[in-house]
Amino acid sequence: MCSKVTNGISSELLDFYRGEVLNGILYAQSDYDFKGAFFIETLDIEVDTTDDDLEKIERAIDFLYARKIDKEKAVLSDDLQLCIEFYYKYMQSRNHELAHLYQVISLPYFQFYWFYRTELIRLEAAVMLKHFENGGNYIFGKHEYLLDIVDSGEFSEFSSSINECLSINECLSNLRAYLDDFHKSDKGFSLHDLIEGMAHVISLFLSDTPDVDYLGIEVGEKYTVAFDYFNSKFSDANLELRWKQLLFLYYCYFSFQTYPNNGFESNKPVDMFIFLCEKIDSHIEVLKNNKRKYSSKPGHDLNPAIDTEGLSHANKEQRSSILSFFDLIDVIEAEAREKFEFSESLDHPKIRSLLSWSEQGGILWENKYTLANMLIFPSNYQWIESLYEYLMREKGDENAHSNEVEFYNFIMQCRKLINPMEDAYCCSVHHYTSKSSVILNCATRGGLSYFLKGLTERNSIDLFLYE
Ligand SMILES: [Zn+2]
Ligand SMILES: [Zn+2]
Structure with a gap:
């Protein structure tokens, strides 16, 4: 089971995460x-x-x-x-x-x-979705990584909906060793x-x-x-x-x-x-x-x-x-x-x-x-x-590997959406774009915004805000 992580996540490890997360x-x-x-x-x-x-x-x-x-x-x-x-x-x-x-x-x-990298995605997913469930959001310019909310005081609870994953500290310190x-x-x-x-x-x-x-x-x-x-x-x-x-x-x-x-x-x-x-x-x-x-x-x-x-x-x-x-x-x-x-x-x-x-x-x-x-x-x-x-x-095959892969892909695009250095994949119409406004206002079925709404029941323009 996940160990309960409050704001006690090591800031040194978070710095490591910021340097490495997009590098898989x-x-x-x-x-x-x-x-x-x-x-x-x-x-x-x-x-x-x-x-x-x-x-x-x-x-x-x-x-x-x-x-x-x-x-x-x-x-x-x-x-x-x-x-x-x-x-x-x-x-x-x-x-x-x-x-x-x-x-x-x-x-x-x-x-x-491979294991520690997929665990990291699962952790980011759990943190992000819990944050949205609690009514929270990400702010462009202030947050550049999905785990940035963990040590910023805006995120006080982490009880994962994903069973059997590692704690953030354990996952990051193992990845760092690699x-x-x-x-x-x-x-x-x-x-x-x-x-x-x-x-x-x-x-x-x-x-x-x-x-x-x-x-x-x-x-x-x-x-x-x-x-x-x-x-x-x-x-x-x-x-x-x-x-x-x-x-x-x-x-x-x-x-x-x-x-x-x-x-x-x-x-x-x-x-x-x-x-x-x-x-x-x-x-x-x-x-x-x-x-x-x-x-x-x-x-x-x-x-x-x-x-x-x-x-x-x-x-x-x-x-x-x-x-x-x-x-x-x-x-x-x-x-x-x-x-x-x-x-x-x-x-x-x-x-x-x-x-x-x-x-x-x-x-x-x-x-x-x-x-x-x-x-x-x-x-x-x-x-x-x-x-x-x-x-x-x-x-x-919808019943097998598919949902897991699609889900990991989705989280990886959310990573990119919040990061000013990256282009994220919007949908089959807009493809990769650096313009977050395009993604947040996109209504294409199967696109990033569509996926976000399906998971959170909130509109993506309420989830990712401009400063
Ligand atoms: Zn190679
Ligand atoms: Zn689009």
Whole structure:
């Protein structure tokens, strides 16, 4: 149950909240074509495209498909070549955002980050709606954040209509533990760099473009700086890029098995990653020894976790590399566990339902070998895509996920409405606007004002006032 919070909310935590609340988006930005975003609270993805973009993408897909059917007949023009590059850029953007979804589903660090961010929305919703129920309102210029009323003396009671949520102080101090050192890069790269670096490399695999990073879909150092750090630790440069990237991803994977708590040790994933990078040479040694073993004994016992269908298409050389890498995963895990204790996964109905839906389709997201199977055997890359499609289908189902997502979206727009730095989404007619008067006077069905009135039975012009 919610603990009762009066005006005793820590002002230090409220300052943190004001700095971070609007910051729940992970981006993949292209230099000129696409901007993709992953909204961690709603697990939703957006990739900006125009009709013209979609036409180019369709042309590329048609061509690639035709070429698959008949190599001779598919003639590549300069124009088509541009469409194909464009298509790969689009896929890299989209798959980058899907990689963030994978992180939330599979890794304790992200599960808890997601949880505290959705808890914060629930708390903001409870505070705002209770305030309205008590006859209160927000004043532009005076209040810039939904929780601003909590310490201003205008809000004296918080008894949530939402059961089982955290107290504001608990939620904010946990979120702060996550974000305090988020951008701190005194070790050469930050936690944020590690998160983005992992998503970036996954996206290269999922788009079947591991060797064409030159497409430059993601501008900015934050997508490559962690990989560059890792790469600088090799004394033997003879490992193929694909295997380097896989090794990098497994260092990330085991780094995010830990999460910060109590505001201390908040850079655990970064420390774990650095620790594993110091072991690169010994890991390469393990790979080489394993490879020799598998080359001389091709009928060696198979790791039951390996996708056998995928493996059946590999040649002898590839097969021994794959088997060697799967064995290395166990070695990395054992060493990582000695460095830091792994966190338990988050036991939450939403995460549980996504995991069990996937499990019915044979995908065990929390299994440590799943990432390797998915990336080594690219025909399986639909896995994250299908999970996302499932999420979106649920969104369309009024009895399921939908209301929750719509509600979170609604609260996020209220956050923006009150904040002078943000544009909020009004409705299908007015779209995003910085003009609060447009939103407050809008009567469009399904719009922000319409939603506000439905929830509070008051007109939005009485809820948000001008000074
Ligand atoms: Zn990202
Ligand atoms: Zn409108």
